[in-house]
Amino acid sequence: MPQRLIYFYVLLFSTYILNAQTSTKKVAKTHRVNSHISIDGKLNEEEWKNAIPSTDFIMFYPDNGKEENPTKKTEVKIIYDDDAIYVGAIMYDNPENILQEIKLRDEFGTSDHFGVFFNGFNDNQLEYRFFISAAGVQLDAIATSAGEDYSWDAIWDCKVKITENSWIAEFKIPYAALRFSESEKQTWGLNMYRDIKKENTSYCWNFIDIKLNNEVVQAGILEGIENIKPPTRLFFIPYTSYYHNNNDSGSDNKFKIGMDIKYGINDSFTLDAILVPDFGQTTFDNVNLVLGPFEQQFNENRPFFTEGTDLFNKGDLFYSRRIGGTPTLEPTLTSNEEITEYPTTTNLLNATKISGRTSKGLGIGFLNAITENTYATIFNTPANQTRKELVEPITNFNVFVLDQRFRKNSSVSFINTSVVRNGEGRDANVSGLVFDLNTETNSYKLSGDSKFSYVNNIDEIKRGTNSSIFIGDTKGKYQYGFGSGYISKDYDHNDLGIIFRNNYYSFNANASYRALKRTKTFNNIRLKTDLNSEFENSTGKLQIGTISVSSLLYNLRNDIFQFTIEGSPFETFDFYFPGIDGRFNYNPKYIDFTSIISSNKNRKYSFDLTSNFIKHDQPGRKSYTLTLGQEYRFSDKFYIRYTARGIKNRNDIGLVDYDNNDIIYARRNVNTLEQQFTSKYSINNVMNFNLKVRYYWAYAINNKFLTLREDGYFDDNLTYNLNKNINRNIWNFDFSYTWWFAPGSLVSVLYRNNSSLGERTFNTNLGDNFKNVLSNNPNNTISISFRYYIDYNQAKNVFKHSE
Known part of the structure; x- marks a missing residue:
């Protein structure tokens, strides 16, 4: 969508301001x-x-x-x-x-x-x-x-x-x-x-x-x-941590000392800084087997990157897991070399953020983080030598935000993100203008954005644009909205953000109803329908075309019932799965049924039951998912929860390899079993024992190989015979004790046991897989962390009284 058209809509909507009809406060x-x-x-x-x-x-x-x-x-x-x-x-x-x-x-x-x-x-x-x-x-x-x-x-x-x-x-x-x-x-x-x-x-x-x-x-x-005055907001949080780690390769001990600092620059702005970061006790990620074209997106568990980050999330350009994430460079190997150690993360040296809002409603956010040089270990077999090669240079990550709020319910924001690898890797800069305009009575909304990306990949420079607009009714029982967007082929903000698809234009619409009062049967009723479409820019082919209808119902006992029917009545095309520019594969029509029943959590025993069935317009291709979560509260101090999820994909089709000029897909069966157990026992409201256990098992067995044709359809491949089956097992066990012994001050002890196993040749016996992952070089960690919160004002008073 041309950017000047967006600016025209903004100007037109800004002139349509209803008189305020605010109720008495x-x-x-x-x-x-x-x-x-x-x-x-x-x-x-x-x-x-x-x-x-x-x-x-x-x-x-x-x-x-x-x-x-x-x-x-x-x-x-x-x-x-x-x-x-x-x-x-x-x-x-x-x-x-x-x-x-x-x-x-x-x-x-x-x-x-x-x-x-x-x-x-x-x-x-x-x-x-x-x-x-x-x-x-x-x-x-x-x-x-x-x-x-x-x-x-x-x-x-x-x-x-x-x-x-x-x-x-x-x-x-x-x-x-x-x-x-x-x-x-x-x-x-x-x-x-x-x-x-x-x-x-x-x-x-x-x-x-x-x-x-x-x-x-x-x-x-x-x-x-x-006659009150904003105090000096200066806080020091020194910490010390000890880690003992052991596995089949041996054991090691680490001792860390560091400090977090929070300083109120004035009554509106705060500086946060971490010196010698320590995130060793953050909870584990729920890693899955990824068979599709996109990476798995993880939640942020590091407090520095979750606290007070509403400004930095404007425009969805910031994905904080990029900071300290996986290295971006691949080592150069000779025929006699192999990688013996490739780090999965990079070490964060320090991070700083400044954020706040002026009395005129201008929000300002600045975040900067630096990660250190990261190396892979490479072994040369004939020479019996080991060497290191740089896989991520010192990298500077930066986010800058200006967010002007006005009329108490609207805002216009400017966001800039940059990643600089000092010429030894890919550099990137992304800027965006985001607006959210609401009428005085909050009855109507106009929102949208216009973004520009610049990526310097050493031997290639790419520039791209991304624009969208949405207008809707946001008040009352009945609400509706319409939107459109355009993303160019070279738009990319993945260096400090996360985006899965580009090179398309889209149209979408939604309508909803919600009951404002309880009825004879339900406490709450919400109904919604959505229409979404995306068209690839170069060919005009439809890559998404879905219609969905959903309902959310709370009965008088506050049990929750959700039902969704989604379908694609059109054949669509996937331009991302093949992984090669200009190639695509077709996706058949499908229909998707989902139901969720969640019982009232006030009861000692409560449960969540989710079922999903997807049927594709293709012989034998379907998917079943069943998830059951059960929780029992023995007392106000002690509860346990167990969740099991099973997925069966039959005759799924996905990419498995490249063979000369051929792109090889497979018709495959994919099975997944995930089990999680959590429990908490509270001695009191500041002292807790916590247990979190996860076992994840997924495997894919290829039944028939296919060759992708130029038109996006498939031919049977009778010559390809490599073993591309995959079996993935992941085990995580965390047991911790936490004690908030003073405001903001914490002692925590964590025992962690984890292991993973990936293999091409395997059996499908659950007991064998569970036993194998537990014995596959498990990593054991015991850590103790002590953090103490020092308020400058209280410390100052203590010293005064001691004089």
């Missing part, structure tokens, strides 16, 4: 206190008695807008001093009905909880949300119009107490955990939230109308804060 009052407030969940200080309560909560779900049950009312008081803001909340209920499962931090679980949301600039752009469960587990998040980010963690204190007719939560939130202006008189955005788990109902203080897709614009007001 509630106002809460607070006042300053001078005496000490003890955080014990009792609210027995005189200052609490003099505070003005905020009441009259309104149901958020399932009967949006219904008044609060008088027997289960909520009463909240807010006070402040020079250092922090305090929140005291009383949630009336029968103690026998208050659920109190102990979970890990940032996990709600089966527990009642209460949350308070602050916006120090009252700009309806960003909220800092603090939750506490009835079991005393803390949760916190940053919320924007795009949703909640629970990877953000702040340091604050809260205690809960169960009484004869309620549960009480008492918060102390230091100003260092918030952002606000330096004005003498402050006006903050405020909302509060309560979830009653047993009844599956939730309430908010200032009404949140679910007809609107943006919650943060529907906050109330907090008045009365005066």
